[in-house]
Amino acid sequence: MTIKIGISACVIGEPVRFDGGHKASTFCLQQLRPLVKFVAICPEQAIGLGVPRPAIRLQRDANDQIKLVQSRNPAIDHTSAMLTYTEKLLPTLADLSGYVVCAKSPSCGMERVRLYDDAGQQLGKIGVGIYTRQLMQRYPWLPVEEDGRLLDPALRENFITRIYACHDYQQQMQQGFTVAKLVSFHSRYKFLVMAHSPVAYRELGRLVASAKLFDAAELSQRYLINLMQALTNIASRKQHTNVLQHLQGFLKKSLSQAEKQELADLIHRYRQGFLPLMSPLTMLTHHLRQHPNQYVSAQRYLNPYPEQLGLRA
Known part of the structure; x- marks a missing residue:
């Protein structure tokens, strides 16, 4: 839609x-x-x-x-x-x-x-x-x-990220809110939230874990409001690095020592400011094609909006 x-x-x-x-x-x-x-x-x-x-x-x-x-x-x-x-x-x-x-x-x-x-x-x-x-x-x-x-490139990228996250949530709940749908959505957005706000990452996790304690309508709106508030924070290089390292961890049994070192070096150079975010992301995506991981591939952090917008470049 x-x-x-x-x-x-x-x-x-x-x-x-x-x-x-x-x-x-x-x-x-x-x-x-x-x-x-x-x-x-x-x-x-x-x-x-x-x-x-x-x-x-x-x-x-x-x-x-x-x-x-x-x-x-x-x-x-x-x-x-x-x-x-x-x-x-x-x-x-x-x-x-x-x-x-x-x-x-x-x-x-x-x-x-x-x-x-x-x-x-x-x-x-x-x-x-x-x-x-x-x-x-x-x-x-x-x-x-x-x-x-x-x-402002950072504000523009942040706004578009929020738009697509909001739309995704609306589509997920279009036929009615359920806890199962919320768990599925949150599972895909965990690392995107982590990149923008580690505090909100923990808080949203606790909210989803205690979902059955809330009225459905209240929980649906509360989660969306908290999610959108979390994503208003501009993701820093330090926070992106933290997420990239977490995602790399899911591939540690699939990659050779040389591949792991190469990816780790790219992430480190990104954090130092020598490379754009797309450098470690491209390498990570390449490894996911070679060694599929359904959970990691489903993360919206990897593609929060259409690639043709070119906002991460």
Whole structure:
């Protein structure tokens, strides 16, 4: 099934910004678009704001409430309209596996949105867009990222990893949650989680081991939320090395001494920063073809997303 990704309409090139422009993302349009189905949304246009339109901003009132108002005339308040629209829309987005939002937007920004007080003084880049805040509260497990942050290779790779993990989980549980399905899923994701968070690796393991103590619906969501939170951590060279060494251990009886030493050297040189991750991964994959190991081959750590994205290169 095609992965569905929510996206701010301006980020895929639609001219819906307040000035009639767009913020087309090259990565989303050229690399990601062939692999997913985008659900493009402009909440500002959806509540009736035209194109072009007066600029809007986030404003904190005397009661510490965050409002969405017109920049030049704060008496024009769009908060109620935005919240009403969001409340109606969000239930229809439950099948999304990720969301790309427009950075700095008072409606869509994920973080560091400018916030003002009643007098028009800037309080700092401490706000979250009204629409995106509601989105993240409704779906705390949903991978959400800003278009600008996708320019960072590490953040981009991390986001795509989360999207594909989320989609895999959704597909696994599509016909209903069972403990057996959870055990099967977790078995495939153990080493990917270990690479991102050794602490979460242990915690998720304990959660799965005690699965029968929880209500099914509660456990399903709790596991997904904890999994997605774990994967938000950027995997370090040290943590990748730890996983690679664990996986090498499954092949210790199959490889010759020379092969084991060669792979160990590649892993060590990767940790030192002399080689990319693909070097030891390619060698490990080669040995798995020569000496099949069903458990290791099933690990999503080896191929967390389509190879054509080239993110680990």
